[in-house]
Amino acid sequence: MATDTPRQTLTTPVRATGSVVGPWRAMALRMEVLWSWYRRYWRANLYSSGLQPLLFLGAMGLGLGSQVKDGSFLGGITYLQYIAPSLLVSGIVATAVNEAGHPVLSGFKWKQDYVAVVATPITPQQLYGAQLLWIVLRLSISAVIYGLAAALFGAWTGPGVLLALPLAVFTGAACAAPVMAFAAVTRGEGHAFVALNRFVVLPMTLFAGTFFPVDRLPGPCLPLVWISPIWHGNELVRAVTLGGLSPLPALGHALFLVAMLVTGMLAGRRSFYRRLVI
Amino acid sequence: MSRTEAGFDDTAVVSARGLKKRFDSFEAVRGIDFEVARGEAFGLLGPNGAGKSSTMRMIACTSPRTGGTLRVLGMDPQTHGPAIRARIGTVPQTDNLDMELTVRQNLQTYGRYFGLSRAHVRDKAVELMEFARLSDRADDEVQPLSGGMKRRLAIARGLVNDPEVLLLDEPTTGLDPQARHLLWERLFRLKQSGVTLILTTHYMDEAEQLCDRLVVMDGGLIVAEGSPAGLIEQYSTREVLELRFHPGTQTRYVSAVEDLAERVEVLPDRLLLYTKNADATAARVSERDVRPLSSLVRRSTLEDVFLRLTGRTLVD
Numbered sequence: 336m337a338t339d340t341p342r343q344t345l346t347t348p349v350r351a352t353g354s355v356v357g358p359w360r361a362m363a364l365r366m367e368v369l370w371s372w373y374r375r376y377w378r379a380n381l382y383s384s385g386l387q388p389l390l391f392l393g394a395m396g397l398g399l400g401s402q403v404k405d406g407s408f409l410g411g412i413t414y415l416q417y418i419a420p421s422l423l424v425s426g427i428v429a430t431a432v433n434e435a436g437h438p439v440l441s442g443f444k445w446k447q448d449y450v451a452v453v454a455t456p457i458t459p460q461q462l463y464g465a466q467l468l469w470i471v472l473r474l475s476i477s478a479v480i481y482g483l484a485a486a487l488f489g490a491w492t493g494p495g496v497l498l499a500l501p502l503a504v505f506t507g508a509a510c511a512a513p514v515m516a517f518a519a520v521t522r523g524e525g526h527a528f529v530a531l532n533r534f535v536v537l538p539m540t541l542f543a544g545t546f547f548p549v550d551r552l553p554g555p556c557l558p559l560v561w562i563s564p565i566w567h568g569n570e571l572v573r574a575v576t577l578g579g580l581s582p583l584p585a586l587g588h589a590l591f592l593v594a595m596l597v598t599g600m601l602a603g604r605r606s607f608y609r610r611l612v613i
Numbered sequence: 614m615s616r617t618e619a620g621f622d623d624t625a626v627v628s629a630r631g632l633k634k635r636f637d638s639f640e641a642v643r644g645i646d647f648e649v650a651r652g653e654a655f656g657l658l659g660p661n662g663a664g665k666s667s668t669m670r671m672i673a674c675t676s677p678r679t680g681g682t683l684r685v686l687g688m689d690p691q692t693h694g695p696a697i698r699a700r701i702g703t704v705p706q707t708d709n710l711d712m713e714l715t716v717r718q719n720l721q722t723y724g725r726y727f728g729l730s731r732a733h734v735r736d737k738a739v740e741l742m743e744f745a746r747l748s749d750r751a752d753d754e755v756q757p758l759s760g761g762m763k764r765r766l767a768i769a770r771g772l773v774n775d776p777e778v779l780l781l782d783e784p785t786t787g788l789d790p791q792a793r794h795l796l797w798e799r800l801f802r803l804k805q806s807g808v809t810l811i812l813t814t815h816y817m818d819e820a821e822q823l824c825d826r827l828v829v830m831d832g833g834l835i836v837a838e839g840s841p842a843g844l845i846e847q848y849s850t851r852e853v854l855e856l857r858f859h860p861g862t863q864t865r866y867v868s869a870v871e872d873l874a875e876r877v878e879v880l881p882d883r884l885l886l887y888t889k890n891a892d893a894t895a896a897r898v899s900e901r902d903v904r905p906l907s908s909l910v911r912r913s914t915l916e917d918v919f920l921r922l923t924g925r926t927l928v929d
């Protein structure tokens with residue numbers, strides 16, 4: 336072997352150190368990278384996802400609430416206690432939609448980190464899954480912060496809040512999944528997300544029993560209510576905090592959100608693949 | 614690193630047969646055949662839009678082929694994309710570094726996607742920053758780095774998994790001469806250690822320096838293939854006489870010199886006379902009272918091959 340040295344140096348086989356990891360580990364690795372980014376930029380993020388809903392709660396619950404004396408729908412609780420669960424849901428959904436919109440489009444278009452990632456063993460589907468899990472993690476942090484702070488206001492009536500937090504996060508995930516799919520097919524500069532917030536998320540928040548019960552709305556508005564994931568989330572979260580929902584409707588609300596999550600995930604995986612593998 | 618493992622694998626690292634890539638109605642790669650052997654440095658040359666990057670992206674398993682067959686490291690990208698990507702390194706034509714992370718973090722985070730341990734990527738990042746001469750910028754964000762530094766970082770990132778094949782799409786575009794020479798030296802070292810290099814370039818000196826073998830692509834097809842010297846021999850004469858004129862006036866002299874050379878190429882400000890002995894040709898040109906602003910005798914280069922094959926200059 337030692338005779339043919341020059342040729343040998345040229346043909347010494349190289350063995351790459353990279354390997355393919357399983358899908359869960361792949362998603363964990365991607366989330367780890369997102370975490371190292373978040374560690375540098377968490378302050379700016381915290382305001383929009385954690386503090387904003389709290390400001391809302393303070394202004395609406397305490398300020399406006401002082402004017403809503405013994406509203407017939409309150410039935411013995413304060414207005415603050417009435418809207419604390421639903422503001423949790425709408426705050427979480429707003430964060431979910433924001434996180435699933437512009438940052439995702441940026442991953443394809445401006446920051447292009449998605450393009451970089453799919454040149455590694457990570458697949459577009461794993462990238463999608465990791466991004467969704469990451470959003471769920473972020474929503475959970477926001478929910479806990481909100482939950483604790485609202486407790487200081489005395490906004491919770493009992494331990495039901497411990498169920499309300501995951502339910503709100505679940506509602507957020509059900510909204511994030513399809514919005515990520517939408518972001519992956521968006522071509523423009525991201526104006527679509529402004530429209531989405533203005534014409535979809537905002538009406539959904541208003542026609543969802545966030546600030547007052549939906550039976551106060553005129554009849555023709557009800558179909559809008561039924562398709563609002565925020566309403567389904569509100570109903571569930573109010574049920575566990577304030578009670579008063581029988582099992583069958585509760586199941587219906589949950590199924591609506593599950594269907595939205597699953598459909599969104601299928602569409603999202605597909606649209607991530609189609610955008611990245613060209 | 615286990616680069617010293619015994620055994621020699623001489624099967625082709627990449628082999629393509631009738632490889633095609635179609636985007637909607639446009640076919641960017643129209644059926645090409647080539648093989649790249651292990652340890653070889655293989656170049657793809659061609660004018661803008663020739664299909665070089667499209668080909669590279671198919672090899673990198675980031676873009677599915679639309680026709681033909683392709684094997685990378687013996688596997689089919691269609692079915693084994695992740696397994697292939699785990700063992701290759703990719704440097705895309707446009708950098709997609711994470712501008713908001715530091716140099717070190719870019720290398721470490723990218724390495725994690727290859728299943729490498731934290732300790733491993735920590736050491737690897739240090740080694741690669743040394744390699745790319747970015748050690749003193751280790752903990753700076755990427756955004757404010759110069760274009761050339763970003764390019765070097767992109768190349769270093771492509772090496773994070775000790776790839777067996779490194780794909781470089783125009784690696785030195787935008788680098789200053791010193792950085793280019795540094796990079797050539799580094800790439801040469803990689804090649805010495807057995808890494809297969811596949812690169813595209815618009816610089817013929819780069820192709821001559823680095824590539825054992827290259828193909829010239831034009832319009833989605835391979836129009837020539839060979840070693841740099843072989844291509845020059847096949848497609849050009851030994852020497853070239855360049856006659857420089859005021860731009861626009863050069864065409865007047867074509868008929869006067871045409872029969873003195875095997876071939877005359879007309880450029881905007883020059884005539885190129887392809888001949889075996891350019892000095893002798895120069896003498897005969899002056900006998901005919903053709904008075905160029907200046908004239909130059911030189912050896913043929915890949916640039917001449919390129920001009921002959923594609924009708925275009927290498928850098929446009």
Ligand SMILES: Nc1ncnc2c1ncn2[C@@H]1O[C@H](COP(=O)(O)OP(=O)(O)OP(=O)(O)O)[C@@H](O)[C@H]1O
Pocket residue numbers: 613636639640641659660661662663664665666667668706
């Ligand atoms: N995603 C895409 N969709 C549609 N057309 C594309 C796409 N990518 C490349 N093309 C087209 O395919 C052709 C070949 O492009 P490619 O990038 O492979 O060329 P290239 O040889 O790398 O050129 P350059 O030297 O300019 O980098 C071009 O005409 C380009 O417009």
Ligand SMILES: [Mg+2]
Pocket residue numbers: 665666667706782
């Ligand atoms: Mg290109």
